[in-house]
Amino acid sequence: ATVSVLYCIHNMFRDYEVESSPGLTASEGHEEEPCLGDDMEVHLQQVHLTESEIAMRHCVRNAVTKVIHTLWPGASVKYYGSFSYDMSTSSSPLDLVVEGCESLESFSSVLTPFSETLTVKRLMQGKHEAMLRATCKEDPTLSVNISFFESSDMSPARQATCLVRRWLKMYPAIKPVIAVVRTILHQEGVHCFTTYQLLLCAMTVCMQCSDPSDPGVMLVDFLDRFGQSTDDADMVCLSGHEPDMLHSPSPLTIIDPVTGTNISSCLSSLDTVRFRSGLRKRLHRLNDWMTCRVQYDSVFDALISCDL
Numbered sequence: 001a002t003v004s005v006l007y008c009i010h011n012m013f014r015d016y017e018v019e020s021s022p023g024l025t026a027s028e029g030h031e032e033e034p035c036l037g038d039d040m041e042v043h044l045q046q047v048h049l050t051e052s053e054i055a056m057r058h059c060v061r062n063a064v065t066k067v068i069h070t071l072w073p074g075a076s077v078k079y080y081g082s083f084s085y086d087m088s089t090s091s092s093p094l095d096l097v098v099e100g101c102e103s104l105e106s107f108s109s110v111l112t113p114f115s116e117t118l119t120v121k122r123l124m125q126g127k128h129e130a131m132l133r134a135t136c137k138e139d140p141t142l143s144v145n146i147s148f149f150e151s152s153d154m155s156p157a158r159q160a161t162c163l164v165r166r167w168l169k170m171y172p173a174i175k176p177v178i179a180v181v182r183t184i185l186h187q188e189g190v191h192c193f194t195t196y197q198l199l200l201c202a203m204t205v206c207m208q209c210s211d212p213s214d215p216g217v218m219l220v221d222f223l224d225r226f227g228q229s230t231d232d233a234d235m236v237c238l239s240g241h242e243p244d245m246l247h248s249p250s251p252l253t254i255i256d257p258v259t260g261t262n263i264s265s266c267l268s269s270l271d272t273v274r275f276r277s278g279l280r281k282r283l284h285r286l287n288d289w290m291t292c293r294v295q296y297d298s299v300f301d302a303l304i305s306c307d308l
Contacts, residue, residue: 036216039300040176047089047179057094063117075100080157082195085164093143100152104130160258171206176215187306188278192271197263200254227279
């Protein structure tokens with residue numbers, strides 16, 4: 001019943017009439033309620049980084065670049081992850097990738113130059129690559145992840161970033177969808193999903209969405225697809241480098257199109273249950289709002305309300 005109601009109201013999210021249902025009544029003095037997509041766009045701007053937060057991230061990158069060039073003059077330092085495609089929030093880590101490091105075999109011995117800018121938390125080192133996890137000394141709330149590669153070729157991190165940028169150009173409605181989903185998951189205490197993982201989830205929705213240009217329609221489809229229980233969920237994964245290549249594996253299996261690995265393999269069964277449960281609650285809330293069992297000023301307020 002919930003799913004049938006959801007699909008019936010897709011078009012209503014765009015340009016619905018206030019008189020169509022008591023649950024759609026606009027606030028007093030307003031003739032028309034903004035559609036869900038409009039509210040989502042506003043929310044996206046509200047959670048966007050401030051100018052000072054953006055400036056801080058640029059300062060960190062410049063400081064890291066200065067250190068890198070003293071160690072490996074020919075190396076490059078680039079952004080990847082959510083900041084590189086303008087989807088970071090204040091709690092998002094800053095991800096940097098260093099390509100063209102001459103040798104990483106004794107990398108742990110060259111960490112000292114980073115101490116002026118970063119507080120190193122963890123170092124993971126392989127034969128030809130390394131990962132440094134740290135926090136910014138000037139702003140300890142800012143986590144910094146730096147990936148190092150000996151090769152100067154485009155790393156998987158940058159390949160993924162280029163792929164995401166192409167997807168966002170094709171489907172700009174993804175951005176407000178991810179912003180709302182992240183807010184929902186944060187309210188549910190689910191912090192294990194990266195922006196990249198959520199983007200892959202959103203891409204599976206885009207390719208089967210009736211109107212991928214409408215953030216409201218896409219969000220409803222996202223909740224419907226990933227908020228279903230494990231037994232009856234219809235999950236898909238991405239394969240290869242094209243966003244339209246789909247398969248139907250086990251539930252919540254999402255294959256990274258760059259590395260070919262299952263990005264959900266690092267999630268525990270509890271993580272998956274909480275992820276589904278949080279989204280399923282919003283499905284029920286949406287159904288309750290449409291059938292007038294709960295009263296909110298808008299469908300957006302109903303979706304992100306914490307009083308569940």
